[in-house]
Amino acid sequence: MKKEIITINGLPGSGKSSTADFVAKELGFKRFSSGDFMRKIATDMGISLNELSVMAEIDHSIDLKIDEEVKKAGEMDNIVIDSRLAFHWIPTSFKVYLDLPPEIAKQRILSNLKVNKLRQESEHSTDAEEICQKITRRLESEKKRYMDYYGVDHTDKNNFDLVIDTNENNLHQVAHLVVEEYKKWIKE
Secondary structure, eight states, rough: OOOEEEEEEETTSSSHHHHHHHHHHHHHOEEEEEEHHHHHHHHHTTTOOOEEEEEEEOOOOHHHHHHHHHHTTEEESSSSOEEEEEHOTTTSSEEEEEEEEEEEEEEEEEEEHHTTHHHHHHOOOOOOOHHHHHHHHHHHHHHHHHHHHSSSSOOOOGGOOOETTTTTHHHHHHHHHHHHHHHHHHHH
């Protein structure tokens, strides 16, 4: 049975958070971000997001803590969840993947750093090349962990109901596509 939940995954900088915010507002849904939750954990520990990812490679309890929060959010209805693994934990959700070339992602993240205090505290950098390297390392770390722990490739686009290239569509177009396709999906 389908749940009135939209799960949004994608590469760092692809617009998961912004899209989730717009979609939640448009539909009157609640919103949960596992990335924000993970950033808060890193900030509380006084380490960068990349350092937390490296720790998570040997300390499975970090991912378990995040997974439990995602699963808890998935018990609700009328919620948009931006998370790497929510599509896996909530298979009855409408699953969206946002795609974006890494070179564009780094510029978006750099721009976001100027206004996003939580990201500033968790990235520990303002250099575009360093950010790109961190993004690549974090993505590789997550991909390895999720495959090792759960046998899941969170970047495999075949896992999703909708895949959108956020370089080809602006934020409003992306959010509109998600809402439009979700409404079709939920009626099927």
